[in-house]
Amino acid sequence: MIRLTIDGQIIETPEGSTVLEAARNAGVRIPTLCHLADLTPEGACRVCVVEVEGARGLVTACTYPASAGLVVRTNSAAIREARKSVIELMLANHPQDCLSCQRNLDCELQTLANNLGIREIRFTGERREYAVDDSNPFIIRDNNKCILCGRCVRVCQQVQCCDVLEWTNRGFDTKIAPAFDVPMPESSCVFCGTCVSACPVGALTEKPMRHAGLPDKKVKTTCPFCGVGCNFDLNVKDDKVIGVTSNLTSAVNGRLTCVKGRFGIDYVHSPERLTTPLIKKDGDFVAATWDEALDLITARFAAIKNAHGGDALAALSSARCVNEENYLMQKFMRAVIGTNNIDHCART
Missing domain, CATH: 3.30.70.20 (Alpha-Beta Plaits)
Structure with a gap:
Protein backbone atom coordinates (compact mmCIF):
# COMPACT_ATOMS: atom_id res chain seq x y z
CA MET A 1 0.00 0.00 0.00
CA ILE A 2 1.12 3.57 -0.69
CA ARG A 3 0.01 6.86 0.83
CA LEU A 4 -0.91 10.00 -1.07
CA THR A 5 -2.94 13.13 -0.46
CA ILE A 6 -6.12 13.91 -2.39
CA ASP A 7 -7.92 17.18 -1.63
CA GLY A 8 -6.15 17.38 1.73
CA GLN A 9 -7.11 13.83 2.71
CA ILE A 10 -4.34 11.30 3.28
CA ILE A 11 -5.40 7.98 1.77
CA GLU A 12 -3.93 4.55 1.22
CA THR A 13 -4.22 2.73 -2.08
CA PRO A 14 -2.69 -0.42 -3.58
CA GLU A 15 0.55 0.08 -5.46
CA GLY A 16 -0.07 0.21 -9.20
CA SER A 17 -3.35 2.13 -8.88
CA THR A 18 -4.14 5.21 -10.91
CA VAL A 19 -5.09 8.52 -9.31
CA LEU A 20 -8.69 7.91 -10.39
CA GLU A 21 -8.79 4.49 -8.72
CA ALA A 22 -7.22 5.89 -5.56
CA ALA A 23 -9.75 8.73 -5.44
CA ARG A 24 -12.73 6.44 -5.96
CA ASN A 25 -11.47 4.05 -3.29
CA ALA A 26 -11.45 7.03 -0.91
CA GLY A 27 -14.92 8.19 -1.95
CA VAL A 28 -13.67 11.22 -3.90
CA ARG A 29 -15.72 11.75 -7.05
CA ILE A 30 -13.90 12.56 -10.28
CA PRO A 31 -16.14 12.75 -13.38
CA THR A 32 -15.28 10.66 -16.44
CA LEU A 33 -16.68 9.93 -19.88
CA CYS A 34 -14.20 7.56 -21.54
CA HIS A 35 -13.39 5.47 -18.46
CA LEU A 36 -14.93 2.12 -17.55
CA ALA A 37 -13.56 0.04 -14.69
CA ASP A 38 -13.42 -3.17 -16.76
CA LEU A 39 -11.50 -1.56 -19.64
CA THR A 40 -7.96 -0.24 -19.97
CA PRO A 41 -7.71 3.53 -19.34
CA GLU A 42 -7.35 5.75 -22.39
CA GLY A 43 -7.54 9.40 -21.30
CA ALA A 44 -9.49 10.30 -24.43
CA CYS A 45 -12.19 12.56 -23.04
CA ARG A 46 -10.00 14.77 -20.75
CA VAL A 47 -12.91 15.18 -18.33
CA CYS A 48 -11.07 13.57 -15.40
CA VAL A 49 -8.24 16.14 -15.35
CA VAL A 50 -6.72 16.93 -11.94
CA GLU A 51 -3.85 18.98 -10.53
CA VAL A 52 -0.78 17.09 -9.30
CA GLU A 53 1.94 18.99 -7.48
CA GLY A 54 5.09 18.92 -9.58
CA ALA A 55 3.30 17.94 -12.78
CA ARG A 56 3.26 20.24 -15.77
CA GLY A 57 -0.32 21.34 -16.32
CA LEU A 58 -3.41 19.28 -15.69
CA VAL A 59 -3.16 15.49 -15.99
CA THR A 60 -5.77 12.81 -16.62
CA ALA A 61 -6.56 10.96 -13.40
CA CYS A 62 -7.51 7.75 -15.23
CA THR A 63 -4.00 7.29 -16.67
CA TYR A 64 -1.76 9.03 -14.11
CA PRO A 65 -0.13 6.49 -11.76
CA ALA A 66 -0.57 7.01 -8.04
CA SER A 67 2.71 7.14 -6.12
CA ALA A 68 3.79 7.63 -2.53
CA GLY A 69 3.68 11.25 -1.38
CA LEU A 70 1.65 12.47 -4.36
CA VAL A 71 -0.46 15.57 -3.69
CA VAL A 72 -3.59 15.82 -5.84
CA ARG A 73 -6.36 18.39 -6.16
CA THR A 74 -9.54 17.36 -7.95
CA ASN A 75 -11.92 20.32 -7.74
CA SER A 76 -10.12 23.65 -8.05
CA ALA A 77 -11.49 26.54 -10.11
CA ALA A 78 -9.02 25.80 -12.92
CA ILE A 79 -10.07 22.16 -13.01
CA ALA A 212 -40.24 3.07 -26.17
CA GLY A 213 -39.36 5.77 -23.64
CA LEU A 214 -37.80 5.32 -20.23
CA PRO A 215 -38.63 2.12 -18.33
CA ASP A 216 -40.74 2.25 -15.19
CA LYS A 217 -38.44 -0.28 -13.57
CA LYS A 218 -35.62 -2.72 -14.25
CA VAL A 219 -35.93 -6.33 -13.15
CA LYS A 220 -32.82 -8.50 -12.83
CA THR A 221 -33.39 -11.93 -14.31
CA THR A 222 -31.59 -14.95 -15.77
CA CYS A 223 -31.47 -15.46 -19.53
CA PRO A 224 -33.67 -18.42 -20.60
CA PHE A 225 -31.85 -19.24 -23.82
CA CYS A 226 -29.07 -21.54 -22.56
CA GLY A 227 -27.51 -23.07 -19.48
CA VAL A 228 -24.78 -20.46 -18.99
CA GLY A 229 -27.07 -18.49 -16.70
CA CYS A 230 -26.29 -14.93 -17.83
CA ASN A 231 -27.97 -12.19 -15.81
CA PHE A 232 -29.39 -8.99 -17.28
CA ASP A 233 -32.03 -6.37 -16.58
CA LEU A 234 -35.46 -6.49 -18.18
CA ASN A 235 -36.61 -2.93 -18.86
CA VAL A 236 -40.31 -2.84 -18.04
CA LYS A 237 -42.81 -0.13 -18.92
CA ASP A 238 -46.56 -0.39 -18.36
CA ASP A 239 -46.06 -4.05 -17.36
CA LYS A 240 -44.49 -4.80 -20.74
CA VAL A 241 -40.87 -5.74 -21.45
CA ILE A 242 -39.44 -3.09 -23.79
CA GLY A 243 -35.82 -4.22 -23.86
CA VAL A 244 -32.79 -5.71 -22.17
CA THR A 245 -29.79 -3.90 -20.66
CA SER A 246 -26.63 -5.25 -19.06
CA ASN A 247 -26.44 -5.78 -15.31
CA LEU A 248 -22.86 -5.02 -14.36
CA THR A 249 -23.21 -6.68 -10.95
CA SER A 250 -23.59 -10.12 -12.52
CA ALA A 251 -20.72 -12.42 -11.56
CA VAL A 252 -21.57 -14.73 -14.47
CA ASN A 253 -21.40 -12.43 -17.48
CA GLY A 254 -20.98 -8.82 -16.36
CA ARG A 255 -21.89 -6.58 -19.30
CA LEU A 256 -21.68 -9.46 -21.81
CA THR A 257 -24.74 -10.87 -23.52
CA CYS A 258 -25.26 -12.67 -26.80
CA VAL A 259 -27.61 -11.52 -29.55
CA LYS A 260 -30.33 -13.88 -28.29
CA GLY A 261 -30.12 -12.68 -24.72
CA ARG A 262 -30.18 -8.97 -25.55
CA PHE A 263 -32.48 -8.88 -28.56
CA GLY A 264 -34.46 -12.12 -28.44
CA ILE A 265 -37.09 -11.11 -25.90
CA ASP A 266 -39.82 -10.16 -28.36
CA TYR A 267 -41.34 -13.62 -27.94
CA VAL A 268 -42.51 -12.64 -24.44
CA HIS A 269 -45.46 -10.65 -25.77
CA SER A 270 -45.95 -12.56 -29.03
CA PRO A 271 -49.59 -13.51 -29.70
CA GLU A 272 -48.29 -16.87 -30.96
CA ARG A 273 -46.68 -17.74 -27.63
CA LEU A 274 -48.19 -20.74 -25.83
CA THR A 275 -49.39 -19.73 -22.38
CA THR A 276 -51.29 -22.89 -21.43
CA PRO A 277 -50.80 -26.65 -21.99
CA LEU A 278 -52.44 -28.17 -25.07
CA ILE A 279 -53.88 -31.71 -25.28
CA LYS A 280 -54.81 -33.29 -28.60
CA LYS A 281 -58.44 -34.44 -28.71
CA ASP A 282 -60.03 -35.79 -31.89
CA GLY A 283 -57.05 -34.60 -33.91
CA ASP A 284 -57.06 -31.04 -32.60
CA PHE A 285 -55.12 -29.35 -29.80
CA VAL A 286 -57.30 -27.90 -27.05
CA ALA A 287 -56.30 -25.86 -24.02
CA ALA A 288 -55.95 -27.73 -20.74
CA THR A 289 -54.92 -27.08 -17.16
CA TRP A 290 -51.51 -28.11 -15.86
CA ASP A 291 -53.14 -30.77 -13.69
CA GLU A 292 -54.86 -32.28 -16.73
CA ALA A 293 -51.65 -32.24 -18.76
CA LEU A 294 -49.49 -33.77 -16.02
CA ASP A 295 -52.09 -36.44 -15.24
CA LEU A 296 -52.16 -37.42 -18.92
CA ILE A 297 -48.35 -37.61 -19.12
CA THR A 298 -48.20 -39.71 -15.94
CA ALA A 299 -50.84 -42.13 -17.24
CA ARG A 300 -49.19 -42.52 -20.66
CA PHE A 301 -45.70 -43.02 -19.18
CA ALA A 302 -47.01 -45.61 -16.71
CA ALA A 303 -48.90 -47.50 -19.44
CA ILE A 304 -45.82 -47.70 -21.70
CA LYS A 305 -43.51 -48.72 -18.85
CA ASN A 306 -45.91 -51.40 -17.58
CA ALA A 307 -46.47 -52.83 -21.05
CA HIS A 308 -42.94 -52.66 -22.51
CA GLY A 309 -40.53 -51.80 -19.69
CA GLY A 310 -38.60 -48.61 -18.92
CA ASP A 311 -36.28 -48.95 -21.93
CA ALA A 312 -39.26 -48.28 -24.20
CA LEU A 313 -39.03 -44.65 -23.08
CA ALA A 314 -36.28 -42.11 -23.80
CA ALA A 315 -35.68 -38.45 -23.03
CA LEU A 316 -33.72 -35.63 -24.66
CA SER A 317 -32.76 -32.66 -22.50
CA SER A 318 -31.77 -29.21 -23.69
CA ALA A 319 -28.83 -26.83 -23.39
CA ARG A 320 -31.43 -24.13 -22.80
CA CYS A 321 -32.09 -25.68 -19.39
CA VAL A 322 -29.91 -24.90 -16.41
CA ASN A 323 -27.64 -27.60 -14.98
CA GLU A 324 -30.07 -28.40 -12.18
CA GLU A 325 -32.91 -29.03 -14.62
CA ASN A 326 -30.75 -31.32 -16.75
CA TYR A 327 -29.70 -33.19 -13.60
CA LEU A 328 -33.33 -33.67 -12.60
CA MET A 329 -34.20 -34.96 -16.07
CA GLN A 330 -31.54 -37.68 -16.02
CA LYS A 331 -32.41 -38.52 -12.42
CA PHE A 332 -36.09 -38.87 -13.35
CA MET A 333 -35.31 -41.20 -16.27
CA ARG A 334 -32.92 -43.39 -14.29
CA ALA A 335 -34.64 -43.48 -10.88
CA VAL A 336 -38.33 -43.21 -11.85
CA ILE A 337 -38.59 -44.62 -15.38
CA GLY A 338 -35.73 -47.09 -14.90
CA THR A 339 -33.73 -46.51 -18.08
CA ASN A 340 -30.45 -44.99 -19.19
CA ASN A 341 -32.06 -43.67 -22.38
CA ILE A 342 -31.26 -40.02 -21.66
CA ASP A 343 -29.37 -37.76 -24.06
CA HIS A 344 -28.56 -34.09 -24.44
CA CYS A 345 -28.72 -31.88 -27.51
CA ALA A 346 -25.22 -30.45 -26.89
CA ARG A 347 -23.47 -33.83 -26.69
CA THR A 348 -20.88 -34.34 -29.42
Missing part, protein backbone atom coordinates in the same frame (compact mmCIF):
# COMPACT_ATOMS: atom_id res chain seq x y z
CA ARG A 80 -13.77 22.98 -13.11
CA GLU A 81 -13.21 25.48 -15.93
CA ALA A 82 -11.15 22.95 -17.91
CA ARG A 83 -13.84 20.29 -17.55
CA LYS A 84 -16.52 22.78 -18.52
CA SER A 85 -14.61 23.78 -21.65
CA VAL A 86 -14.15 20.13 -22.67
CA ILE A 87 -17.88 19.44 -22.35
CA GLU A 88 -18.77 22.65 -24.20
CA LEU A 89 -16.50 21.65 -27.09
CA MET A 90 -18.19 18.24 -27.25
CA LEU A 91 -21.63 19.86 -27.25
CA ALA A 92 -20.59 22.28 -30.00
CA ASN A 93 -20.39 19.32 -32.39
CA HIS A 94 -23.25 17.32 -30.91
CA PRO A 95 -26.93 17.30 -31.98
CA GLN A 96 -29.15 19.32 -29.67
CA ASP A 97 -32.07 16.91 -29.82
CA CYS A 98 -31.96 15.70 -26.23
CA LEU A 99 -35.74 15.62 -25.79
CA SER A 100 -36.20 13.18 -28.67
CA CYS A 101 -33.01 11.20 -28.08
CA GLN A 102 -33.37 7.61 -26.87
CA ARG A 103 -30.81 8.31 -24.13
CA ASN A 104 -32.54 11.42 -22.77
CA LEU A 105 -32.20 11.50 -18.95
CA ASP A 106 -29.88 8.48 -19.23
CA CYS A 107 -27.01 10.26 -20.99
CA GLU A 108 -23.66 10.78 -19.27
CA LEU A 109 -22.85 13.83 -21.41
CA GLN A 110 -26.19 15.41 -20.54
CA THR A 111 -25.64 14.69 -16.84
CA LEU A 112 -22.16 16.21 -16.84
CA ALA A 113 -23.38 19.31 -18.67
CA ASN A 114 -26.08 19.79 -16.04
CA ASN A 115 -23.64 19.21 -13.18
CA LEU A 116 -21.24 21.79 -14.61
CA GLY A 117 -24.02 24.34 -15.08
CA ILE A 118 -23.78 24.51 -18.87
CA ARG A 119 -26.90 26.18 -20.24
CA GLU A 120 -25.74 27.38 -23.66
CA ILE A 121 -23.13 26.54 -26.28
CA ARG A 122 -20.39 29.17 -26.50
CA PHE A 123 -18.55 27.66 -29.45
CA THR A 124 -19.78 27.48 -33.03
CA GLY A 125 -18.28 26.10 -36.21
CA GLU A 126 -18.50 23.34 -38.77
CA ARG A 127 -20.37 20.22 -37.68
CA ARG A 128 -19.84 16.64 -38.72
CA GLU A 129 -22.73 15.12 -40.65
CA TYR A 130 -23.03 11.37 -41.04
CA ALA A 131 -25.76 9.07 -42.26
CA VAL A 132 -27.38 7.02 -39.51
CA ASP A 133 -26.72 3.28 -39.85
CA ASP A 134 -29.90 1.39 -38.97
CA SER A 135 -29.37 -1.33 -41.58
CA ASN A 136 -29.89 -4.15 -39.08
CA PRO A 137 -32.70 -5.14 -36.69
CA PHE A 138 -30.66 -4.68 -33.52
CA ILE A 139 -28.37 -1.63 -33.24
CA ILE A 140 -28.66 1.95 -34.45
CA ARG A 141 -25.28 3.63 -35.03
CA ASP A 142 -25.43 7.44 -35.14
CA ASN A 143 -21.94 8.90 -35.51
CA ASN A 144 -23.35 12.41 -35.27
CA LYS A 145 -23.81 11.81 -31.54
CA CYS A 146 -20.46 10.07 -31.03
CA ILE A 147 -18.08 11.89 -28.64
CA LEU A 148 -15.07 9.73 -29.64
CA CYS A 149 -14.55 8.36 -26.14
CA GLY A 150 -13.46 4.99 -27.54
CA ARG A 151 -15.45 2.89 -25.07
CA CYS A 152 -17.11 0.86 -27.82
CA VAL A 153 -13.77 0.18 -29.51
CA ARG A 154 -12.17 -1.09 -26.30
CA VAL A 155 -15.15 -3.12 -25.12
CA CYS A 156 -15.40 -4.84 -28.51
CA GLN A 157 -11.67 -5.61 -28.43
CA GLN A 158 -11.12 -6.40 -24.75
CA VAL A 159 -14.43 -7.88 -23.56
CA GLN A 160 -16.16 -9.39 -26.59
CA CYS A 161 -12.86 -9.91 -28.48
CA CYS A 162 -14.43 -9.25 -31.89
CA ASP A 163 -12.43 -6.17 -33.01
CA VAL A 164 -15.32 -4.93 -35.13
CA LEU A 165 -15.12 -1.21 -34.33
CA GLU A 166 -12.02 0.92 -34.85
CA TRP A 167 -10.89 4.53 -35.24
CA THR A 168 -11.07 5.67 -38.86
CA ASN A 169 -9.91 8.83 -40.65
CA ARG A 170 -7.98 11.60 -38.89
CA GLY A 171 -8.47 15.06 -37.40
CA PHE A 172 -11.92 16.60 -37.73
CA ASP A 173 -13.06 13.62 -39.82
CA THR A 174 -12.16 11.04 -37.16
CA LYS A 175 -14.96 8.62 -36.46
CA ILE A 176 -15.54 5.13 -35.12
CA ALA A 177 -16.75 2.54 -37.61
CA PRO A 178 -16.24 -1.05 -38.80
CA ALA A 179 -13.38 -1.71 -41.20
CA PHE A 180 -13.83 0.14 -44.50
CA ASP A 181 -16.84 1.88 -42.93
CA VAL A 182 -19.21 -0.83 -44.12
CA PRO A 183 -22.73 -1.19 -42.66
CA MET A 184 -22.90 -3.32 -39.53
CA PRO A 185 -24.42 -6.42 -41.22
CA GLU A 186 -21.49 -6.51 -43.65
CA SER A 187 -18.93 -6.46 -40.83
CA SER A 188 -17.94 -9.27 -38.47
CA CYS A 189 -20.31 -7.91 -35.80
CA VAL A 190 -22.21 -10.61 -33.87
CA PHE A 191 -24.74 -8.04 -32.55
CA CYS A 192 -24.13 -8.90 -28.91
CA GLY A 193 -24.89 -5.28 -27.97
CA THR A 194 -21.89 -4.98 -25.64
CA CYS A 195 -20.86 -1.77 -27.40
CA VAL A 196 -24.31 -0.35 -26.69
CA SER A 197 -23.89 -1.09 -22.99
CA ALA A 198 -20.63 0.88 -22.99
CA CYS A 199 -21.75 3.95 -24.98
CA PRO A 200 -22.24 6.99 -22.69
CA VAL A 201 -24.45 8.86 -25.17
CA GLY A 202 -26.94 8.06 -27.92
CA ALA A 203 -24.42 7.09 -30.59
CA LEU A 204 -25.17 3.38 -30.15
CA THR A 205 -28.69 2.39 -29.12
CA GLU A 206 -30.92 -0.68 -29.14
CA LYS A 207 -33.23 -0.53 -32.14
CA PRO A 208 -36.09 -2.47 -30.46
CA MET A 209 -36.17 0.16 -27.68
CA ARG A 210 -36.48 3.11 -30.07
CA HIS A 211 -39.49 5.29 -29.18
